[in-house]
Amino acid sequence: MESKQRLIAKDLLAKIKSGQYRPGDLLPGEVQLTELYGTSRETVRKALRHLVDLGLIQKVRGRGSVVLNLDRYKFPISGLTSFKELNASQGLNAETKVLVLEERPSPEYFMTAELTSEPATFIRRLRIINGEPDVVDEDFILKSVVPEIPLGEAANSLYRYFEDDLGLDISYATKLVTFEKAPQHVAKLLQVASVAVVRSMVYLQDTRLFQLTTSYHRPDKFEFSDFARRQKL
């Protein structure tokens, strides 16, 4: 069951993507959208709220909802998108090699105060883009959430597997970007001495931690983009 607010948001998104509404344009007013979709105004507003969250529009009092520039973002808006999705949206010629897939307890160094090591599936993957090794991903998927991972899925998009096949509701993540000397095995794979490192902790909708990732990137190819709204309270 899709909610009305989601349907409206999707429809507007499609119209923005198709160029029916272009950057700088104003969307129809909220009252007008109300008539267009046959819903109450609060429902329309919730739909628009989704687009605001996506960084697609900006609401201006007394003027309207302004469509923002899309093409600024080569990379995903706030990086919770998976590697496969990235390729699709960027049209890169990419390949994934699974180097390791085994049972291994999650590392201590990832853990904060109350978290301790837990049984997990460890996956090391090499991402090859346009024929060049660019990224090494090391994932720990907690067994308490996903007991088993088929090898075939690891070569594909893990997120697709988790969400579509297992019905997991991946909800939020914390990320930390740093620049470090490459560990030996990474240095060998990527042929560089230093790497950009992205460490993530990914959580489900019910607040369960389920994935710990360390992602090593060739620094000369690395880009991390972010869309941020100023939080005032």
Place this chain on the structure above:
Amino acid sequence: MESKQRLIAKDLLAKIKSGQYRPGDLLPGEVQLTELYGTSRETVRKALRHLVDLGLIQKVRGRGSVVLNLDRYKFPISGLTSFKELNASQGLNAETKVLVLEERPSPEYFMTAELTSEPATFIRRLRIINGEPDVVDEDFILKSVVPEIPLGEAANSLYRYFEDDLGLDISYATKLVTFEKAPQHVAKLLQVASVAVVRSMVYLQDTRLFQLTTSYHRPDKFEFSDFARRQKL
């Protein structure tokens, strides 16, 4: 005039910060909050929405609103916070040196398609943390928005000046993090060959672009942290 939803959000935020509600705890139910604050439920929900946006709570259907871990973030949640605010929240011993403050057109390389060079105030500042030069900030503040910047304010927090004194409504930004060879003058100031670079475009609530920043960081000290929610539509 503070809206009810903002007051409620602030109050809950204070209670979370003070430890009255701790990570893992559930906030009172929405109906209960309704009675507590004497408002309708939708208003309570809007307040909670703000806390969700901040990454402070996670709502779980059938269970309640769970308070999330705060202390994961040494750096601000989604980096639209200014340097001075950072210090305050992290208790660092920091100092700012204004190296340059002059009129200078905004650079071309920052511009996308329809944007061209515009008159701006250029500010170069050196950030010294615990006695060590760590960051070089280069800002272009568009004159169309802020015609003049007092030298004294540049040494302070520009954001405080813009928001409190000028009443500007800073709303959102796009950021791009990369690792690069340091430009000569930066290499000299920070005494390193490579730097972490954060480029930002900052916009006002009415969608006017007003600030372009390039921020060079010592790579060994650099950390960029992000809280991201998975965007499903």
Place this chain on the structure above:
DNA sequence: CAGTGGTCTAGACCACGCC
């Protein structure tokens, strides 16, 4: 001034988690 978005209300029904 008319039109825009921002806030708020007092209901209602539904979907889900937990006991």
Place this chain on the structure above:
DNA sequence: GCGTGGTCTAGACCACTGG
């Protein structure tokens, strides 16, 4: 079953922008 959050409604008044 009960309590939770998710969705939705049909009004209302306010604050701001624009011409």
